[in-house]
Amino acid sequence: MRADAHVRGLDSDDAAEDQAQQDPARPADAGSDGGERVQEVLRELRGVIPEARLLTDPAQLATYECDGLAAYRVTPALVVLADNADEVAATVRSCARHAVPFVARGSGTGLSGGALPHAEGVLVVTSRLRTLHQLRRADQRAVVDTGVINLQVTKAATPDGYYFAPDPSSQQICSIGGNVAENSGGAHCLKYGFTSGHVLSLDVVAPTGEQVTLGTEAPDAPGYDMVGAFVGSEGTLGVATSAVVRLTRLPEEVRTVLAGFETTDQAGAATSAIIAAGIVPAAIEIMDALAIEAAERAVSCGYPEGAGAVLVVELDGAAQEVEHEYAEVERICREAGTFEFRMAIDAAERAEIWKGRKSAFAAVGRISPDYIVQDGVVPRTALPEVLRRMGEISREKGVRVANVFHAGDGNLHPLVLFDAAEEGATERAEAVSGMILDLCIEHGGSITGEHGVGSDKARYMPRMFTDDDLDTMQLVRCAFDPEGIANPGKIYPTPRLCGERPRVRQDAHPAQQAGLAEIF
Numbered sequence: 001m002r003a004d005a006h007v008r009g010l011d012s013d014d015a016a017e018d019q020a021q022q023d024p025a026r027p028a029d030a031g032s033d034g035g036e037r038v039q040e041v042l043r044e045l046r047g048v049i050p051e052a053r054l055l056t057d058p059a060q061l062a063t064y065e066c067d068g069l070a071a072y073r074v075t076p077a078l079v080v081l082a083d084n085a086d087e088v089a090a091t092v093r094s095c096a097r098h099a100v101p102f103v104a105r106g107s108g109t110g111l112s113g114g115a116l117p118h119a120e121g122v123l124v125v126t127s128r129l130r131t132l133h134q135l136r137r138a139d140q141r142a143v144v145d146t147g148v149i150n151l152q153v154t155k156a157a158t159p160d161g162y163y164f165a166p167d168p169s170s171q172q173i174c175s176i177g178g179n180v181a182e183n184s185g186g187a188h189c190l191k192y193g194f195t196s197g198h199v200l201s202l203d204v205v206a207p208t209g210e211q212v213t214l215g216t217e218a219p220d221a222p223g224y225d226m227v228g229a230f231v232g233s234e235g236t237l238g239v240a241t242s243a244v245v246r247l248t249r250l251p252e253e254v255r256t257v258l259a260g261f262e263t264t265d266q267a268g269a270a271t272s273a274i275i276a277a278g279i280v281p282a283a284i285e286i287m288d289a290l291a292i293e294a295a296e297r298a299v300s301c302g303y304p305e306g307a308g309a310v311l312v313v314e315l316d317g318a319a320q321e322v323e324h325e326y327a328e329v330e331r332i333c334r335e336a337g338t339f340e341f342r343m344a345i346d347a348a349e350r351a352e353i354w355k356g357r358k359s360a361f362a363a364v365g366r367i368s369p370d371y372i373v374q375d376g377v378v379p380r381t382a383l384p385e386v387l388r389r390m391g392e393i394s395r396e397k398g399v400r401v402a403n404v405f406h407a408g409d410g411n412l413h414p415l416v417l418f419d420a421a422e423e424g425a426t427e428r429a430e431a432v433s434g435m436i437l438d439l440c441i442e443h444g445g446s447i448t449g450e451h452g453v454g455s456d457k458a459r460y461m462p463r464m465f466t467d468d469d470l471d472t473m474q475l476v477r478c479a480f481d482p483e484g485i486a487n488p489g490k491i492y493p494t495p496r497l498c499g500e501r502p503r504v505r506q507d508a509h510p511a512q513q514a515g516l517a518e519i520f
């Protein structure tokens, strides 16, 4: 991590320059015959995959030109709707043979442009890999294809008393492969952890086209943690085709409470006090006044009138333990100044409380024509200071910022509001968005909490990491992807180490020079 993290505001010149350097549509080696090479891949695949699942019609390709971050759009040269791991492998092998970049795509709900296609590359869509192979209650495991939808795993496991714990708000549509690649989180990750804690092994098509299994089902497998390297790698280390995931026992009791406060400071103080009391809620979320206003307008969720902030706390576990924790949470919230404290008495009321929170991103469209969903994380203790500074920046720049955050783990989702029709408004919003990320870094946090780096934040990576850090990460990538064809242009700010082809690098890696590491 950069010790003297260089912090600068993202002015529009910087943005333009960074964007130019970081053109995700540019092929890894920018050769002019990229189109011809894709045609070679297409010719080869015609003998292997039915024509109807090899898309080249511009109207069909348009469906795939962006993910959940619609601001960036690139039309892929070819979309392959793979049906199984062998088809994925055949596609990747062909790409490797012809040095054609490929991008994996699950459900396309990513918010950082990770599944943004490559203009002279192949988009490998996994959404037809939908088989849930096994649910093994005895050892709390599920074996699933990576195109399986997150919520589908929970729905299948619930009758047996289990569920899949990582729960991004997109869980109704996002794929297990996308969760793995993004190391997705969700409201309940405070207690249950991110996807990384719930994946035991992965079947992967490596960027060479080889089919390999990473990890084992053993709780503590010997050797390097290859699953750990793959989880969160955003499609840069290959395409996962199936996964063995951990199932979690459904809790005996769940209690969801909603507490209204006059200020976010009070809600934040209550959060800190709850954690300091030794309670680890399943979820602890804060929404500020603007976010509440948006949610009310969109879904009439009945949050306390006039609240400057609401706190949603969910407790789960053994009934007696939850009972005790509930009493503590109520006491703490009252001491912190809550003016309305209510508990959901049944599943319907619980859903009502969550409805406001879960709809918050989309709801912001009710109060602003355009907005940026930002994602950063800070240590929980830094939340009050970071929120205060965000308020100041928002006032100074005249840009409204609505806040929804996973308070328990310091994961922020500031929604930066603007009207693109107003001159300069987009640039001001971008600048504020960048300043918020700088704030996260300054306070010991990170430029992404759970939405990944993708195309969107690659330019921010040097604000957090030194050149040596980035080179070292690329060496890991190179071990999987020597030709740099797996999702090029993502995560890393500019083509580093010779255009994402680390082996072409002339000098020794700094760690080698320092005698700290060797390359075999």
Ligand SMILES: Cc1cc2nc3c(=O)[nH]c(=O)nc-3n(C[C@H](O)[C@H](O)[C@H](O)COP(=O)(O)OP(=O)(O)OC[C@H]3O[C@@H](n4cnc5c(N)ncnc54)[C@H](O)[C@@H]3O)c2cc1C
Pocket: 067, 068, 103, 104, 105, 106, 107, 108, 109, 110, 111, 113, 114, 115, 126, 146, 167, 168, 169, 170, 173, 174, 175, 176, 177, 178, 179, 180, 181, 182, 183, 184, 185, 186, 187, 234, 235, 236, 238, 239, 240, 241, 361, 450, 451, 487
């Ligand atoms: C409304 C909304 C709410 C959201 N809430 C949350 C949230 O609470 N927490 C959270 O963490 N995220 C959230 N997200 C972001 C997103 O849903 C997650 O990152 C999700 O895991 C992406 O899954 P996907 O299948 O849509 O992946 P995609 O968008 O298709 O791809 C995401 C990345 O994964 C790679 N990838 C996809 N499949 C594979 C594969 N099989 N093998 C290798 N790489 C692959 C892609 O190349 C890309 O880099 C939200 C998004 C939306 C739209």
